[in-house]
Amino acid sequence: MGGSGAGGSNAGKRPNEQLGSWFVRSGWSKGELARQVNRRARQMGAHHISTDTSRVRRWLDGEQPREPIPRILSELFSERFGSVVAVEDLGLRTAHQSPSVSGVDLPWAGPQTVALLSEFSRSDLMLARRGFLGTSLALAAGPALIEPMQRWLVPSPAGETRRAEPAGSSRRPSRLSRPELDLLESTTVMFRQWDAQCGGGLRRKAVVGQLHEVTDLLQEPQPEATSKRLFKCAAELAELAGWMSYDVGLQPTAQKYFVLALHAAKEAGDKPFGSYVLSSMSRQMIHLGRPDDALELIHLAQYGSRDCATPRTQAMLYAMEARAYANIGQPSKCKRAVRMAEDTFSDAGLDGEPEPDWIRFFSEAELNGENAHSYRDLAYVAGRSPTYASLSEPVMERAVELFGKDEEHQRSYALNLIGMATVHLLKREPEQSVVLAEKALGVARRVRSERVNTRLRKTVDTAARDFGDVAEVVDLTDQLAAQLPEAAEAV
Incomplete structure (x- = not known):
């Protein structure tokens, strides 16, 4: 029978139809689910968990398991289906936990932000296990995500935006x-630059380590101007740690870093960078099949930076708005956002003001890539529409051409090659799709990006399903199996 900690309440139990539905769709047996729960529990240090088929049957019959089982099940089903499956979606209850260790609804104040950044980066460095930083990490979505992020716009009370040293403090003054x-x-x-060229898997731990060092500096007494620059540095490192985590498939970890980056950006008083963090969160929500959440996050970013973002940043936000509308299935709003992105981008750099480094990635190639993917996504949402695929094709071709000349953004080159391959599949042109997928495979072998690998595998699987009798597709499937490494542990 299940060991202590795996069981829970039996009071008034009825069959858990929600959990049962997800379980049936997963294709797992009760024994396989039990083994996965036990394996994940061991990874997170919960060695008291010992689950078997009879325990899984009792959960399906309505027994409420105790923590950390609900969170383990949430993550396993989320990974299985590639979208957020919350604890509540499984018909389970989760214990209340303090904001310091769980969720995204965190205090918007400098000292707490520093403490949480320090705690989370230290845990990441120590545990560094795939998707797990203790028992508390789970993806947030819907109102549980959007409502706390809206507090980004609420002005901080006077005197709470910086760490203040208490009177008579004996701590040594900073020598920074x-x-x-x-x-x-x-x-x-x-x-x-390393991330853009090599993928998120190569230097993620180094970024997390640097972030932890910066939080140490923020815990020392600093002049206000220095503190503000350090918070800005912390925000950029946290966003990059989140982006790298997203790139290698650590979705809950990525979301937590993004949230902490937004908090640090607020402390730095950097609204444009805050809008960029929200755009990264939006992209993650599109990836996880939550385009409505993505749209809410982008609109929050646009509203919060409307009076201070550069044209390049505004163009990037319009492009992400178009992606969200495409995935929701609103063609007219998607096309309008695409036009706004193009029109606004044409103003980029005209005022002669220097751009912050974090937005320089949004080049003409990136603009074309985003807009092409919006049309491509519309094609899928509209039932594999050849009309939208044809709209996407010339824009994606331009993105591939420009990225092909850019040695610094190899991951983006691979993603757009794959995007172009999917466009040819939509147009029922498998041979052309294979040529592009083969090029992407060559780049994927040089780039440490599970996101690239996953998209390439998915594209080849689609080609094999739809055109399995085409010789070039058969050959590509064999190449993929031989050359593309399986998902590796994040570093």
């Missing part, structure tokens, strides 16, 4: 010099 601050900021730029 301007050149040291400059070096910290330039290191962040270097990490961002």
